[in-house]
Amino acid sequence: MTAATDAAPLPSPVPKARLASAGDAASPQALNLLSQALAKPARAAVTPPKPAVTALKSAVAAIRTQDYALGTRQALKALELCERWHLAWHVLAIAREKAGDLAPALTAYETALKLAVDEGPIARDLGRLAQRLGYLEIAEKLLLKALELSPDNSEASNNLACVLRDQQRYPEAVALLTACIERSPEIALYWNTLGTVLTDQGEMAQSLTFFDEALRLQPGDHKALYNRANARMALGEPREALADIDQAIPLCADAHETATMRMARALVLLLLGELEDGFDTYEVRFDPRMKDALAFATDSARWTPETDIEGRRLLVFGEQGLGDEVLFANVLPDAIRAVGPGGQLTVAVEHRLVPLFQRSFPEATVVRHRTVRHAGRLARVAALPAEAERPELHAPIGSLFRRFRRSLEDFPRTPFLAPDGEQVAHWRRTLDALGPEPKVGVLWKSLKLDGHRARYFSPFELWRPVLSTPGVRFVNLQYGDCAPELAEAAEQGFDLWTPELDLKDDLDGVAALTKALDLVIGPANATLNLAGAVGAPVWLIATPDHWPGFGSDGWPCYPSATAFPTDGFADWDGVMGRVAQALATRAGAARAA
Incomplete structure (x- = not known):
């Protein structure tokens, strides 16, 4: 064991x-x-x-x-x-x-x-x-x-x-599959796998040819249908993706693969704005047959949308990545009102978020959670105070959307995280000392950038049109190792000012800094979620399968956000040009004012 x-x-x-x-x-x-x-x-x-x-x-x-x-x-x-x-x-x-x-x-x-x-x-x-x-x-x-x-x-x-x-040994994978296809071109399996190698490299449109061939050779191949659905989702064809998934699920006899496809179906529904069905289906993420499905170590009962929580003690667990914990937290004010003054809401979040969340939700008790792997399974534990009353109910934070986010009208119209006022004032003074230009924070990648995730982030060299905008002072908000990109920017004459702040671990400081900025631009990573949650003006560079858009042309969890969609999957040139043009207009207006 x-x-x-x-x-x-x-x-x-x-x-x-x-x-x-x-x-x-x-x-x-x-x-x-x-x-x-x-x-x-x-x-x-x-x-x-x-x-x-x-x-x-x-x-x-x-x-x-x-x-x-x-x-x-x-x-x-x-x-x-x-x-x-x-x-x-x-x-x-x-x-x-x-x-x-x-x-x-x-x-x-x-x-x-x-x-x-x-x-x-x-x-x-x-x-x-x-x-x-x-x-x-x-x-x-x-x-x-x-x-x-x-x-x-x-x-x-x-x-x-x-x-x-x-x-990520793509040439070797292609060579092996090519040899297999040359030897046995009638085996649909090889064509399907070659398609996934292409999608892994971001070549979504090209992959469709291989999935189509797999389906010609083996009509009703649920793997090829599902993989084609993911490619279509990334290419901005969610209705076609949903049709493929709905065809594939009844053809699959494997419980693990069925759960995987139902998860994809949930994300397509959310992208389309079909929130009721989408969030109900999204519960499949806790199916133990899903890879890294999370269980919650508590002896309290699992909350359901039908459960009346007024006057009850409810424990809410943050889940998934850091950005998701922030995004889903927009539902916490609803949960606080629902438990009422006679109840108690406890929120367990990633330890770096505890100070920010406790300030933002003083009616709740905010603690850290810890995730452990035991006998191959992941379980999340809340670090509850010894003297605290035991919770009666628990819920993953995203599951609360099943009750409180059934339509776009249910989303907040105001920021829901409160940065430290003194830190915000400090950063405003610091930024003012840099000059009169608008201060624009930029970030361009996630901390984890393997081949499967890298396709969701624009290469840094394509930021040149944005960083060339005159009359703007750019602030580096990128956490993790970004020394190569900063060196590249310096060689091209771009000055990205980096604050004296731990951009990865001091999330309370990051939240305050983004609130002090005039604008924050980037993909949907953790920092951009924080900026949106505190109400900073945010420009999101959105891929076609950005499901938290929930069928809208924006980012409903963050009313201060404006979405700039790409023209297609990994098609960055057009959107970076539009961002640069919009930024130039904004900077010009600031100079005129």
């Missing part, structure tokens, strides 16, 4: 997962192979007693009927009778994987492979699960071993390409 450890903050649900890995350890074909092996147990390296064989046959039968709990119990029974029987470990791994118990499943697969090092199916199953859990180097080694045992196995080849893609 894995010890509890601090876990990294959870990411926002965008970008979306790709479905390309092949193989199902519990498919009829795979279970038939296990049954054939069970019919000849004497050929195993270890001869199991008859009761162990009987128990394992019952385990396989239970897995066929999707009774994974019974399958687990029967496989364990077989192992009690014959501990070194690799087949029993393999069946146990399959039952636990299908039940969503991924860490124990991984251990069982590893044990099975140690006992039968030349079993290709075990190596393939373990490699696929290792990839799903993010152990990419291990997955690569296992899949290479599987290919040594079965060089023409399409499942192993395809999944190896997926691992190379996830490691």
Whole structure:
């Protein structure tokens, strides 16, 4: 069993997962192979007693009927009778994987492979699960071993390409898939995976050709339909994306993949402004079959939209990334009014947000949360004061939207976070000392910028039209390592003033600084969310799949925000030109005033 450890903050649900890995350890074909092996147990390296064989046959039968709990119990029974029987470990791994118990499943697969090092199916199953859990180097080694045992196995080849893609080794992934397609052009799997390699690099329009070919070869391929939906979502075609997802979901028999597709469906609905259905469907993010689905460590009851919370003690958990915790916090004033003076609202947020949230919501008790990973599962714990009364109910903060944000008219018209007044005054004095020009904060990326996320942020060199605007003093708000971009700006003659402030960890100071600025421009990262929440003028550079637009042409959670949409996915030139033109007009008006 894995010890509890601090876990990294959870990411926002965008970008979306790709479905390309092949193989199902519990498919009829795979279970038939296990049954054939069970019919000849004497050929195993270890001869199991008859009761162990009987128990394992019952385990396989239970897995066929999707009774994974019974399958687990029967496989364990077989192992009690014959501990070194690799087949029993393999069946146990399959039952636990299908039940969503991924860490124990991984251990069982590893044990099975140690006992039968030349079993290709075990190596393939373990490699696929290792990839799903993010152990990419291990997955690569296992899949290479599987290919040594079965060089023409399409499942192993395809999944190896997926691992190379996830490691951002795109040329190698393309080369491997191209060779597979040349050898077997009729296999739809390869075309679908090649499409995901392209989408990973931001080549959404080109990827459609490959998803279409996969669907021509295998009509009703739910993976290709789902992946095409994600590409269409990114290209600004949400209705077409929704049609693909709605077609794909009934065709999928895998619970994990179904949950993944329902999550994508929720985001499309939210993008379209269909908030009631969208937020109800959005609850799938807590399905334990979702990767990194979050559970909440509390003995209180789970709140539902029908629950009357007046006079009750409600614990609200922040969730997902830092920007999401800020965005969803716009619902907290509604929750405070709903519990009323006779109730108690406790809010658990990322520790850097505690001072800002406590000042903003003095009627509530604000504490930090901690996320731990235990036995492969993520759980969030609230650091409640020892003397505090125990909560009666708990709710993830985004779930409150199911009750309080059913239409665009339900969103706030005023800022909901209150920066420290003295700090705001300090930053205004500091900024005034820089000169009379308007002070414009700029930021251009997120802290986490792997290949899958980088496509949501404009390359820094494309900021030249904006940074060339005369009559503006630019302020660097970019947290994390941005030394290369600042050096590039200096070489081009752009002066980005960097404040003496920890832009990553001092979020109370960042909130005050953004409030003191005349304008903040950037993508929807954590700092831009903070700026919008305190009511600073914000210009959002929005991608076509910016679902928190909720069907509007703005950013409803932040009334002070103006959205500048791109012309298409990763099509930055046009929007940067429009931002530059608007900024020049604003600066000209400031000079005239």
